[in-house]
Structures are given as structure tokens and as C-alpha cells.
Amino acid sequence: MTVQIAGVASTPFGKHPDSSTRELFTDAALEALEDASLSVHDIETLYVGNFVGDVTDDQAHVGAMVADYLGARQAASMRIESACASASSAARSGVQAIESGDADVALVGGVEMMSASGIGEITDALANAADNEYENEAGLTFPGIYALMAQTYMNEFDASQEDLAAVAVKNYENGVSNPLAQRQEETDVESVLESPPIATPLNLQDCCPITDGASAAVLVSERYADEHGLGTTVEFAGSGQSSDSLALQDRRDLSRTRAAERAAETAYERADVGPDDIDVVELHDCFTIAEILAVESLGFFERGEGTRGALEGETAADGRIPVNTSGGLLAKGHPVGATGVAQLVEITKQLEGRHPNQLDDPTVGLTHTVGGSGASCVVNVLRTGGA
Amino acid sequence: MQPWFIDFAEGIDDGEPVYLACEECGSTALPPRTVCPECGTRTLEERSLSETAAVTASTRIFSTIPAYADETPYTVGIATFDEGVKLTGQLRDADEVELGETVTVGVEQRGNDGWLVTFSPTG
């Protein structure tokens, strides 16, 4: 009994000053339901990822709020929070609800409204994913944490800021052809290096933007898809999630993301695939260095060789292992609590053959979503194969 | 600020910093742990920690949280003690620091009950 993806949608990512958490999520959810040819009354379970809503909106209990405003009061609803991996965790929970037989239809998604807060406030809210005492109190920001990982990596493997910048150049280019992406302009290595410093060695263009956005996916049991003639063509193949130390200082190796390695191992095993079987990837490039670490922990490159991906075109849309054909977090944008399902939306569109940067018949796709500096990681594997 | 961190910071302030060592597997950690993160036993013993450490990584921060907005740019690093534990702190008496450089670990009081870990180059 597999779990099928019946419909997906993301709102445009960027600034939505006239919208709100409940309105933006409703937009994405209604579009996903329309894509699935199902109604709000068909939803039995609803899991929504949301990370900083209690800080930015003074609003918790987001699960019930979005179920209410979506007109799905009959559903069991819950907000899932695991920092930037919230929506991926929500998707896993939806899959588990269906696999357990508890539900046949689950709406999973995420939403974040970030742009109305000042840059200081939002940096502060995001810092809640770090260790408050050991990291935030020392004035260490999120870009700062990734900067420490970047410096360690660059020192260990003789990588340069130019090598990091190549990731931004690739993902910005992919974002240009994605109509939902926040950044729709190309950049070059020089522009990345000349953009304002945020936390050395990371500059502004090494960092994802501040984003408002929502994403949703309708998951159904294979039996339900069959009985209702939904004509689904994409299924969940496997999923893994793991944890690591909350604070970067407690990791033996600052440039290695063990939670991602463990989550990938589990997801590959459950999907009965390996890195070589993956045709398309959406991974968590919140900073340029993050993509380099991710392609290594997912097994696409040996440790220390991840820079090759963007530098030599191996992770380009026409490369050996296309990574972030959506533009990734760097260009598409990163509404933190929505990102994991936004990635699933992109992979589903690729596997269904309707992506703005469509690849040639991909059959297996992977998403990788990181919470904090790597204390949480979720890896989901999708493949073609409908009810 | 949590009571355990105040205890930890006051230990540094008094010249009596502490860490935790696992009697079972020998791994080391910082408070406030009950369980060894490596082997899962509850055999952590409090021991006294060196007052100096070697810089493992550092970054100069230009954009930050409101609490530190008036102090940019400043440098934050992670330093490794001989005992094996690593700690995050803000650099004092210098703008930059070399990797491997030895720093003296201190604390500064911030606000009513806040403590900030600091690193000062010994050289």
C-alpha cells in the first residue's frame, strides 16, 4: 500500500504584504486540492509546518487555524515544528497517517510570513532554532553558524569563496525560469563576492532571502486514488529523519552533517534505491555552503568534492545529478516552515513532466531539508508509479 | 537565561570552569547533561576545565540580532579545549584570530542576568 501524491501547489514566493498566514496557506491548499480534484471536505488529516509564527504573528495553534479557514474543520489538524524542516516533517507525518490506516486523505504543507518583520526581528526569530544559551547569547547568528561550517570546510578541503559562489550562480540561473521564484535574475561569481558581507566568508548572495510563501500537497492512499479514479502518477518511495547536536560546538566535525547522512541512509534503504538512482534533487541550500555539504551527505559526491557539482556543471539542470532546478532556497526563496513541502511540489512536477525547468523523464526524485544547523534533517524520496 | 548556564558562566568567572566526562566511554561534554550523548549511560562526572582553548573556527559578523545590532562587526568563534569539548564565544582585544591560536576563555555580564562567553588571544 503506497502513499500517492494527488495534487500539489505553491504560492508565488516573495513578499505578500497584504496576505497573512491563514490566507496564504489557504491559497496553496485550495490550489493543491484543485490539482487533486478533491474538496476540503475530503481531508481527514492536516499537518502544517510553521516555524516562527508564534514570534512573527503572536499566533500559535496554527494547525487548527488553517483547518478552520480552509473550511476543513472535520480534519484532525496539527502544526509540526522542527525549524526549517517543519514541512518535511509534516509530510512524513501525513505519509505515516495514511500508511497506518488512520486516514486515506491527508493535506500536508507549510506556511511562513517573514517579510513584515524587520531583518533584526526575523534573524532573532530564526535564531530560535539554534542553542539559545551556547549560540545566540554569544551573538552567533544563523549565517554565522553556517559561516563557521564554511570556514572549516574551506580550510579542510582547500575550497574558495569562488567555489561557494558557483552554487549561487547555478541556482539563481535556475530561478530565472521558475515563475514562482523570489529572485528572478542571474548573478555571477564576481557579484556574489562583491555583495555585502553577512558573516565572513558568506556574503549576501551566499544567503537565501527572507520569504513569504506557502506550499501544500494532497496525499492519498493507493486504494483511495484507485477508487476515486484520481489518476495519480507519483508516490512516496521512502523517507528518513534524524537528529544531531543542537549546537554546532557539540559536533566532532563542524563541516559534516551526520543527521543528513543518517536520514539519507534510511530513506535510500526504505525506497530501495541508492544515490546513483536519483534523477532530480531539491535540497536545502539556505546558504551556498549548505548545498556543498548536502550533496556530500546524500552520497552524490565524496567528502571534500562537493564543490565540483556547481563548478563543473554536474549539478546543473543538464548535469549528472540536477540539484535545485527550482532555483533552490537561494533563488526560489525560503519561507522556513513551508520549504520541505515546497521541495516536494517541485519534485512532483518534475516527475509528472510539468516543471518549468523540465528534465528528460526523471523517475526518482529526492528532497533534503535541514532544521537549524543540521540538528534535524529529513530526506524524502518520490518516484513515478501511480494507482 | 537558564540557571544551568548562569552556573556554567559563573564557574568561568570564578576561575573554576567545569565540563563533564563520561566514566564509561571517556567522551566529554558541556553541562547540563544527564546522559552521555555518545554511549547513553548516566556516568557523567563533573571535572574542572582548562581556562584556555585553541580556536577551531571564527567568523566576523556584520548582520545580526537586535541584542547585538549596535556592536557589529564583531567576531564569534568556536574554540577547542585540551579536554575535547568545544565552546562558542565572542572575540575580545582583536578583530581577527588565527585558526589554532590560543585564547583565554572569560565571561562578561550582559544586562540583568545575561552572560557572554569571551575569547581573548593570549599572544
Ligand SMILES: [Zn+2]
Ligand atoms: Zn559515554
